[in-house]
Amino acid sequence: GAVVSQHPSWVICKSGTSVKIECRSLDFQATTMFWYRQFPKQSLMLMATSNEGSKATYEQGVEKDKFLINHASLTLSTLTVTSAHPEDSSFYICSAREEGLAGLTSTDTQYFGPGTRLTVL
Amino acid sequence: AQSVTQLGSHVSVSEGALVLLRCNYSSSVPPYLFWYVQYPNQGLQLLLKYTSAATLVKGINGFEAEFKKSETSFHLTKPSAHMSDAAEYFCAVRKNFGNEKLTFGTGTRLTIIP
Numbered sequence: 001g002a003v004v005s006q007h008p009s010w011v012i013c014k015s016g017t018s019v020k021i022e023c024r025s026l027d028f029q030a031t032t033m034f035w036y037r038q039f040p041k042q043s044l045m046l047m048a049t050s051n052e053g054s055k056a057t058y059e060q061g062v063e064k065d066k067f068l069i070n071h072a073s074l075t076l077s078t079l080t081v082t083s084a085h086p087e088d089s090s091f092y093i094c095s096a097r098e099e100g101l102a103g104l105t106s107t108d109t110q111y112f113g114p115g116t117r118l119t120v121l
Numbered sequence: 122a123q124s125v126t127q128l129g130s131h132v133s134v135s136e137g138a139l140v141l142l143r144c145n146y147s148s149s150v151p152p153y154l155f156w157y158v159q160y161p162n163q164g165l166q167l168l169l170k171y172t173s174a175a176t177l178v179k180g181i182n183g184f185e186a187e188f189k190k191s192e193t194s195f196h197l198t199k200p201s202a203h204m205s206d207a208a209e210y211f212c213a214v215r216k217n218f219g220n221e222k223l224t225f226g227t228g229t230r231l232t233i234i235p
Contacts, residue, residue: 034222043211043225093164110223112164
């Protein structure tokens, strides 16, 4: 099956620093990837849709200057949390859409990475 | 707009008993529906999906779900629970066309009683 990896799996950083999280589709190409945030014991909140070769689309209320997304290739998207603060501590999960053999079709499925736990001190 | 409601944030069943996790959806257009499972400190794994083919969908690990349009439901079932089924389960919906995003329910935590 389709596999998505994330790196790092966990990171601890000081307040004010920036952290980059990588999301890779290992055995398929993904024009579209998604970034989610999950608070403890809560559901996933979509932050942004990452499109290869173009700007990301951010959900309402998500600061695009704080959460920088780069989708430079068909297998890699990165999320950079800039000037991180303790309130940014969370579990960040990416997903990649596996496209149908004939290109993007409406039945395409999202496959999720294992997540990255960010703790900002 | 699409939304899903998962009834019961916590469900406990005995090992070997039937598992039933409820999901009701709301959608302005015919939906695609998904069930995902999340183990502690991990990402989500796709259990099964409904994409307008057969209304009874079989997934991995013995789970299945039935799409019932008249009831706007997509409940997840498994005939006999295993200890390894203990996890968080999420129902999700999206439109059946276009480059559409998933909308998740709030999740149901399944506990298996030995």
